[in-house]
Amino acid sequence: xxxxxxxxxxxxxxxxxxxxxxxxxxxxxxxxxxxxxxxxxxxxxxxxxxxxxxxxxxxxxxxxxxxxxxxxxxxxxxxxxxxxxxxxxxxxxxxxxxxxxxxxxxxxxxxxxxxxxxxxxxxxxxxxxxxxxxxxxxxxxxxxxxxxxxxxxxxxxxxxxxxxxxxxxxxxxxxxxxxxxxxxxxxxxxxxxxxxxxxxxxxxxxxxxxxxxxxxxxxxxxxxxxxxxxxxxxxxxxxxxxxxxx
Numbered sequence: 187x188x189x190x191x192x193x194x195x196x197x198x199x200x201x202x203x204x205x206x207x208x209x210x211x212x213x214x215x216x217x218x219x220x221x222x223x224x225x226x227x228x229x230x231x232x233x234x235x236x237x238x239x240x241x242x243x244x245x246x247x248x249x250x251x252x253x254x255x256x257x258x259x260x261x262x263x264x265x266x267x268x269x270x271x272x273x274x275x276x277x278x279x280x281x282x283x284x285x286x287x288x289x290x291x292x293x294x295x296x297x298x299x300x301x302x303x304x305x306x307x308x309x310x311x312x313x314x315x316x317x318x319x320x321x322x323x324x325x326x327x328x329x330x331x332x333x334x335x336x337x338x339x340x341x342x343x344x345x346x347x348x349x350x351x352x353x354x355x356x357x358x359x360x361x362x363x364x365x366x367x368x369x370x371x372x373x374x375x376x377x378x379x380x381x382x383x384x385x386x387x388x389x390x391x392x393x394x395x396x397x398x399x400x401x402x403x404x405x406x407x408x409x410x411x412x413x414x415x416x417x418x419x420x421x422x423x424x425x426x427x428x429x430x431x432x
Contacts, residue, residue: 227277231303236295237271238360244336246417247391247424248277251334254387255282258331265290265381267335267374270360272300272313274334279309287313288330293357331386333378337370338363339393367393371400375407375427382429389426397422 223230226240227248233239255262255278262285266275269289279287291297297315304310340361345353352361363369371390378388388409392400397414405412409427417423 226273227281229277229280229307231271231273231276232299232306233271234295234299235355236293236357237299238356240271240273243417243423244273244391246415247334247336247389248274248281250415250424250426251278251332251389252281254332254389255285258284261285262331263329264288264332264334265330265378267333267377268292268337268360268370269300269315270296270336272303274336275300275313276303276307276309278334279304279312280307285312288316289313290316290318292317292319293359296360329383329386330381331383333374333382333386333388334390335370335374335378335388336391337374339367339370339391339396341365341367368396368399368403371403372407375404375409379408379429384430386429387426388429389424391423392425394421397425400425 224233224239225231227245231240251264251274255264262282264275264278264285264287266272266278266287266289269275269291272289275287275289278285289297289300291300294317297317301310301315304313304315338359338361340348340363342362342365344367345358345362348361371392374390375388382388388404390400390404401412401414404425404427407427408429410430411426411428413426414422415424415426
């Protein structure tokens with residue numbers, strides 16, 4: 187045991203709570219659930235069983251999105267499809283003060299957590315949260331400069347081999363896409379076509395080994411200038427396409 191603050195008394199109640207936390211961790215409960223939050227890019231995000239715990243892989247998508255948005259001289263609009271705990275929406279709103287975000291998710295519980303995280307980091311007024319399936323109900327709103335998404339991309343047959351922390355900690359619907367793992371990319375890309383301005387970009391996170399297949403899907407949905415960006419491990423992690431004539 188390591189005491190990080192020796193000025194605070196460590197009594198029987200604290201010892202009991204500590205033992206309880208150790209027991210839960212030994213049963214492979216995720217650390218983010220024990221703490222109630224996960225740090226992502228120096229921001230703390232409230233995490234519960236209702237949302238996907240943020241992963242470092244998503245930083246690649248955030249880096250690309252930030253660079254793109256900061257290239258605009260005027261305020262920009264972003265739509266985040268499948269926002270979960272608001273990791274992407276809140277991070278972008280914090281790092282790019284000139285942007286506003288519409289964050290959509292099918293789960294009301296996820297939107298409740300995302301709203302809390304937006305308030306926590308002072309960007310509530312620049313994020314609109316909407317419960318809907320993909321982007322079907324957003325077609326009447328103003329056009330966006332960027333659409334981003336980190337959709338489910340685990341195959342059905344991969345789920346059983348995931349670590350216990352993942353299977354018990356993250357909602358299955360936020361992880362598993364279907365038999366191929368790529369089932370969500372076509373609907374996301376097609377939905378974003380109705381939302382993006384001409385010249386706007388779509389950026390999606392992809393699973394390991396999916397970059398070329400997802401690139402073809404995005405291209406078949408009418409996007410050009412398809413690019414694959416690797417993460418720090420050299421894995422193709424983000425597929426980007428530009429909409430022309432939207």
